[in-house]
Amino acid sequence: MAKYVYPAKLTNDDGNVMAEFPDLPNCFTEGETMIEAIELAEDALCMILCDMEDRAQPLPMPSDIGGIACEPGEVVAMIKADTVAYRKRTNSKAVKKTLTIPAWLNEMADRQKVNYSQILQEALIHRLGQE
Numbered sequence: 001m002a003k004y005v006y007p008a009k010l011t012n013d014d015g016n017v018m019a020e021f022p023d024l025p026n027c028f029t030e031g032e033t034m035i036e037a038i039e040l041a042e043d044a045l046c047m048i049l050c051d052m053e054d055r056a057q058p059l060p061m062p063s064d065i066g067g068i069a070c071e072p073g074e075v076v077a078m079i080k081a082d083t084v085a086y087r088k089r090t091n092s093k094a095v096k097k098t099l100t101i102p103a104w105l106n107e108m109a110d111r112q113k114v115n116y117s118q119i120l121q122e123a124l125i126h127r128l129g130q131e
Contacts, residue, residue: 004049004081006062008041011074022068023060024048041079046086
């Protein structure tokens with residue numbers, strides 16, 4: 001899980017803007033405006049890359065932006081993807097975990113009414129550098 005940048009070809013077609021990724025043939029979208037198309041392209045790119053990460057598939061190297069041929073009405077833009085941020089935004093489902101701690105630590109924490117779930121989440125966020 002990381003940050004990526006891939007080129008997308010943007011085509012203004014009959015009032016809509018189509019965005020497609022030459023390096024990811026199954027990744028494309030369209031919007032009513034250039035801004036909307038770029039926003040939707042970021043989302044589509046994140047979704048495809050997350051799926052590839054989950055299945056441990058190798059990610060293709062992004063093409064050099066200068067090597068992508070354009071027809072009249074087409075432009076190439078670099079689109080960013082942050083798969084960690086995307087996962088945070090789209091998957092906040094809670095997952096139950098069972099853990100073991102020493103009895104003395106449990107007793108101290110219970111006396112102070114510690115929220116174990118919150119403490120574990122904070123510790124994992126810190127440990128994984130996701131602040």
